[in-house]
Amino acid sequence: MVTVRAPATSANLGSGFDVFGVALDRPADVVRVRRAPETTIDVTGAGSQFIPEDPADNTVGAVAEALDAPAHIEIDKGVRPASGLGSSAASAAAAAVALNELYDRGLTRKELVPIAAEGEAVVSGDAHDDNVAPAILGGFTIATPSGIATVDADISLVTCLPDIVVSTRDAREVVPEGARVADMVETVGNAATLTTGMHRSDPELVGRGMEDSVVTPARAELIDGYSEVRQAAFDAGATGVTISGAGPSVIAACYETDRRSIASAMVDAFDEAGVESRVYQTEIGEGATFH
Numbered sequence: 564m565v566t567v568r569a570p571a572t573s574a575n576l577g578s579g580f581d582v583f584g585v586a587l588d589r590p591a592d593v594v595r596v597r598r599a600p601e602t603t604i605d606v607t608g609a610g611s612q613f614i615p616e617d618p619a620d621n622t623v624g625a626v627a628e629a630l631d632a633p634a635h636i637e638i639d640k641g642v643r644p645a646s647g648l649g650s651s652a653a654s655a656a657a658a659a660v661a662l663n664e665l666y667d668r669g670l671t672r673k674e675l676v677p678i679a680a681e682g683e684a685v686v687s688g689d690a691h692d693d694n695v696a697p698a699i700l701g702g703f704t705i706a707t708p709s710g711i712a713t714v715d716a717d718i719s720l721v722t723c724l725p726d727i728v729v730s731t732r733d734a735r736e737v738v739p740e741g742a743r744v745a746d747m748v749e750t751v752g753n754a755a756t757l758t759t760g761m762h763r764s765d766p767e768l769v770g771r772g773m774e775d776s777v778v779t780p781a782r783a784e785l786i787d788g789y790s791e792v793r794q795a796a797f798d799a800g801a802t803g804v805t806i807s808g809a810g811p812s813v814i815a816a817c818y819e820t821d822r823r824s825i826a827s828a829m830v831d832a833f834d835e836a837g838v839e840s841r842v843y844q845t846e847i848g849e850g851a852t853f854h
């Protein structure tokens with residue numbers, strides 16, 4: 564038996580659509596694997612009633628197949644599905660690391676990223692790496708077709724998860740087909756600013772670089788109360804606020820001293836919009852770990 568914990572992650576960070584991601588220090592999924600003639604899956608924990616146990620429909624089933632590593636796989640969900648906190652990726656990342664060990668496949672962490680991304684293709688139709696990369700490698704990750712770069716940044720974050728379900732598949736439907744050159748120029752500038760901020764662990768630069776005028780405004784329509792929550796977080800001291808992943812979670816970057824007041828301001832603002840929510844005061848954390 565091999566047991567691996569893989570963390571929640573936040574993809575995009577505004578300007579880095581399908582490229583940027585960060586590992587959060589919590590919540591997390593825990594995956595246990597043991598060898599079996601064919602793959603079977605048991606799911607317990609947060610939102611498990613909405614997660615299929617058929618290996619053809621679960622992200623870990625695709626990972627077991629890609630590694631040719633049939634197993635009985637137990638998933639204890641800490642990350643609610645359809646949250647924007649990389650729920651599907653947390654299981655896939657943990658399974659990739661665990662099955663690589665169980666079957667002694669000898670793949671490096673970076674080589675496991677595209678394997679775990681096969682699981683993302685099962686749920687959203689696209690094998691994007693931006694959640695599985697930080698879930699496996701930890702830190703801030705920049706995942707592009709030509710490779711993955713990682714930065715071991717120290718930034719305080721608040722993620723607020725409203726009681727709304729937005730599937731990645733639906734949120735990808737509203738992404739515009741193209742962007743104006745002026746928007747592209749702004750996005751490149753913001754992405755570079757954010758990357759510099761991560762290198763310096765500077766919440767001001769990270770926050771400024773989270774601005775995005777292409778994908779985020781279209782997706783904000785899917786989240787009741789988004790603009791009020793964003794404003795409340797800024798008023799409480801956030802340096803940047805955007806949608807986490809495909810939503811509905813909202814993520815704020817900040818100084819550690821402001822984290823608590825930002826967390827309660829975000830919950831209150833969702834509440835005023837008639838939406839219950841739960842909040843995680845967190846920071847950038849490590850990738851998958853053996854237990």
Ligand SMILES: Nc1ncnc2c1ncn2[C@@H]1O[C@H](COP(=O)(O)OP(=O)(O)OP(=O)(O)O)[C@@H](O)[C@H]1O
Pocket residue numbers: 572574613614615620621622623638643644645646647648649650651652654655686687694729730731732807808809810
């Ligand atoms: N092991 C798994 N864990 C979570 N969800 C899974 C898993 N396997 C399949 N799914 C399905 O994936 C969907 C959730 O994935 P989705 O990408 O929409 O959410 P998310 O991972 O929380 O979001 P994001 O990628 O935006 O952070 C649900 O329909 C769920 O049933």
Ligand SMILES: N[C@@H](CCO)C(=O)O
Pocket residue numbers: 574575580581582687691693694731734735808809
């Ligand atoms: N980059 C992805 C992350 C969600 O899985 C998206 O925003 O659609």
